[in-house]
Amino acid sequence: MRRLGAYLYFLRLGFMELVAYRITVLMLALSVPIVLFARYYVLAALYQRPGQMVEGYSLQGILTYLICAWLLRSFFRSAVDRRIGRDVRSGDIIFDLMRPLDYAVMTFFRALGKSLNRMLFISVPLLVLFLSTDVLTLPREAAMWPVFLLAVGIGFLIAFQFQFLVGIFTFFTGYNIGLIWTFDLIVQVLSGLLLPLHFFPGVMQNWLMALPFRHIYYTPTQIFVGHIAPGEAVPYLINGGLWVIGMGLLNLVVYRAGRRRLTIAGG
Amino acid sequence: MEAAIYVQNLTKVYRVGRHREGVWGGLLDLVARRSQPVKAVDNLSFSIEPGETVGLIGPNGAGKSTTIKMLTGILKPTTGEVQVLGVTPSKERNRHAMQIGVVFGQRTQLWWDLAVIEAFRLLGKIYRVPPADFEARLAHFNRILELEDLLHRQVRKLSLGQRVRCDLAASLLHNPPVLFLDEPTIGMDVAVKARMRTFIKEIRKNYGTTIILTTHDTADIEELSERLMMIDKGMILFDGSLARFKESYGRTRTLYIDFTAEVELESLRALIVDSDVKLLRPMPKRVEIVFDRNAYTAQDLIGKIGAQFPIGDFSTAETAVETIVRDIYEGFYA
Numbered sequence: 001m002r003r004l005g006a007y008l009y010f011l012r013l014g015f016m017e018l019v020a021y022r023i024t025v026l027m028l029a030l031s032v033p034i035v036l037f038a039r040y041y042v043l044a045a046l047y048q049r050p051g052q053m054v055e056g057y058s059l060q061g062i063l064t065y066l067i068c069a070w071l072l073r074s075f076f077r078s079a080v081d082r083r084i085g086r087d088v089r090s091g092d093i094i095f096d097l098m099r100p101l102d103y104a105v106m107t108f109f110r111a112l113g114k115s116l117n118r119m120l121f122i123s124v125p126l127l128v129l130f131l132s133t134d135v136l137t138l139p140r141e142a143a144m145w146p147v148f149l150l151a152v153g154i155g156f157l158i159a160f161q162f163q164f165l166v167g168i169f170t171f172f173t174g175y176n177i178g179l180i181w182t183f184d185l186i187v188q189v190l191s192g193l194l195l196p197l198h199f200f201p202g203v204m205q206n207w208l209m210a211l212p213f214r215h216i217y218y219t220p221t222q223i224f225v226g227h228i229a230p231g232e233a234v235p236y237l238i239n240g241g242l243w244v245i246g247m248g249l250l251n252l253v254v255y256r257a258g259r260r261r262l263t264i265a266g267g
Numbered sequence: 268m269e270a271a272i273y274v275q276n277l278t279k280v281y282r283v284g285r286h287r288e289g290v291w292g293g294l295l296d297l298v299a300r301r302s303q304p305v306k307a308v309d310n311l312s313f314s315i316e317p318g319e320t321v322g323l324i325g326p327n328g329a330g331k332s333t334t335i336k337m338l339t340g341i342l343k344p345t346t347g348e349v350q351v352l353g354v355t356p357s358k359e360r361n362r363h364a365m366q367i368g369v370v371f372g373q374r375t376q377l378w379w380d381l382a383v384i385e386a387f388r389l390l391g392k393i394y395r396v397p398p399a400d401f402e403a404r405l406a407h408f409n410r411i412l413e414l415e416d417l418l419h420r421q422v423r424k425l426s427l428g429q430r431v432r433c434d435l436a437a438s439l440l441h442n443p444p445v446l447f448l449d450e451p452t453i454g455m456d457v458a459v460k461a462r463m464r465t466f467i468k469e470i471r472k473n474y475g476t477t478i479i480l481t482t483h484d485t486a487d488i489e490e491l492s493e494r495l496m497m498i499d500k501g502m503i504l505f506d507g508s509l510a511r512f513k514e515s516y517g518r519t520r521t522l523y524i525d526f527t528a529e530v531e532l533e534s535l536r537a538l539i540v541d542s543d544v545k546l547l548r549p550m551p552k553r554v555e556i557v558f559d560r561n562a563y564t565a566q567d568l569i570g571k572i573g574a575q576f577p578i579g580d581f582s583t584a585e586t587a588v589e590t591i592v593r594d595i596y597e598g599f600y601a
Contacts, residue, residue, distance in 0.1 A: 006392040013389055017380045094341055095376035099393055100364035172297055178290035260343070 003101055007109045014078075014113025018121075029122045032070050033129075039066050043195075055199050061225055062196075067136050068224045069193050069217040071127060072152060075118040076159040076216065078111035081183075084167030085176040088262070097259075104164065104255060111160055143230040144223060151220035151233065154240035159216045161247035162187060168251070171258025192218030212243035269353065270314035271445060271477040272338065277347035279308040279333050279501075307333040309501035310347070315479070315494075317444075320471060322488035323481040325498035326596045331481045334498065335449050338479065339369055351445055365394060368438035372450035375430060376437055377422040383433045384418040387440060394441035401440065408436040411466045428459040435463065439470060446470070448480045452487055464490045485588040497595070504595070509588070516595060519586045521547075522556040522565050524572065527579040535576060539568060547590075557586060557594070 018025060040063055047059045057065065084107070087093035096103055130136040166183050170176045188194050190213035197208050197218050208214055219236050222228045228236060282302040287295050308330045315321050325331050336342040337349055340356030340363050349356055356363045369376075377386040391401045409415050412432045417425060425433065431451060438446065448467070452460045464487065470476055480491060488495055488509065495512050497505040505512055529551035540546055543562035547555040558568060565583045572578060586594075 002395075006389070006395075009389050009392045013378060013381060013385055016385065017378065021380070090374065091371070092374050092376070094336075094371065094374060095369070097341055098339060098364055098367075098369060100361035101393060169293075169297075172300075173286065173293040175293060179293060182290055 006101060007105055010106050010109040011113040014110035015117045018114055018117045025121050028074065029126060032074050032126055036066055036070055055196070056227065057196065063135060065196055065221055065225050067130055068221045071123050072155065072217055072220060073193060074123045074126065075115045076156055078114040078163065080107055080111045080160065081163040081166040081176065081180050085170045088170040088174060104251065107164060108160060115156065139224065139226060141230065147230045147233045148220060148223045150237055151223050151240065154237065154244060155216045155220050157244045158212055158247060161251055164251055165254060168255050168258050171262045187213060187216065191216040192221065212247060215240040215243055271317040271352060272315040273350040274314065275312050275348040277308055277311040277337065277349060278345050279337060279342065280345045281305045281307050307501055311503060313496065313503065313506060315477060317477055318475045319494060320478040320480065320492040321494045321496055322492035323479060323496050323498060324485065324488065324592060329499045330501040331498055332449060335447050335479065335481060339367060339447055366443055366445060368443035368446045370434050370438045370448045370451050372431055372453040375422065375434055377430065377433055379423045381422065382419045383422055387437060390437055390440050396441050404440055404442065408439070411469055412436055412462065428455045431455065432463065435466065442474060445477045448478065450482055451480065452482060452484055467491055485592055489588055513588065516591045517586055518559055518561055519557050519594065520560050520565065521584045521586050521590065522558065522568060523582045524554050524556065524578055525580040526552045527577040530576045538575060539571060557590060
């Protein structure tokens, strides 16, 4: 890995990029509690009696679920879809494609840097905030943590793969802003960010279990709230890991096809 | 000696999409594209010696950028062969990437949100430039391009001229033997252009870099390149020295006339303009006339005009390269 040094430099610059925009970071951080507040009260309408359970969740359980999922989201989205789209339209992507490096790996490290930045400046402060106001209590079971972190890693990779896919869609069309919004909403629903997936009807659940989306937020969060015990998590992680590979192959195929189509007009 | 750049029967056919609108249109395009073929580069052949500087000119959409993109390995030729220092760009991508530097005047390889120096250091890592060489080159570029003040500024906040200077330095940090400059002086003021040209000359002198330059400013070519290639509709119209270019196409001369009183431009136009004579930059009391010296002499024209209009003063000049080029684009020689 002679090139690792260069890739790590992409991570470093990706991390630094967001620091340039303090207001953006602040707005992103503020948006999470606001969204959580709204989501929580919509779901709270389901609960009529104290101590009532809906689909295996207490009201406190739902809150924990939402907080965990949204904290993950606060650093999962590195907006590579937007960046790739912008680079294609401006033509600046030409330089990245000319490097003696792999475009996807470069993009990944840059996105990872950005996500680490978000984790440090948005997710961690929010976590501290939630912990200090007793809306969130961390699970006590120590065995949960390594399994949870592994699931988060898989979720992050799948989230990246989807964003990359939407990004390189511009190789074909030159435009992806509409797709970014549409696709993000679809992901929100299918990945369990909006609702835990077992709130959905049975048939739909079967479909959702056959798709990769659930590994983004649903699987790690289920582990976090204790619905998947650490001992039972292995099949979930294997399934998620296979999806990471599958999505990687899909991206490789689409990237190769797109790279042939990409003309970079003008200039 | 082996050619630095060797191009044989190079052709690029684009399929230009006719896009549907919107998100669903985009999705539809993915399954059922509508497109038509456009030949951007048509059977091009040329070779460039090591250390040569070649100016590539041609009207917008002539195929200059497409040619450059195939030479840099960004685009794969439809048919034909390209070799740069013995490497086929589209096949040995990484090896090729290490030996070229590229500047696109309209684009940047710097990072918009970061200070200039950050992108420089990244490039140092990417091209594995030894730290001592990196610092030495940076110091050198700082001196000629006056980058010192710019290095720690956010790229977004640089002016165009400042940014392109930084981009030029960025493209040379790994000291590539071949340099591609695609409209490097676009949008620059006269002073910045002059500094750019000095820098390019110095680079060439110090490192013997082979340079291919596309531009719309013929002064770039007059100052920098010994050789000029003119491309239109994907084909080479002219390939040779600048002197020979002036000889073969510079058959026009320019006549400047000052009138003592305002003249009726329309009747002046009616009097002299035909396929061999053109009126440029007409003003009520001063006109610039470009004529083919095989068809007319200055005396013919002055006599003709003087009979009807009050001539105060006149002078003649060799037509500037810029005018020759414009005339070719406009079909004056067709």
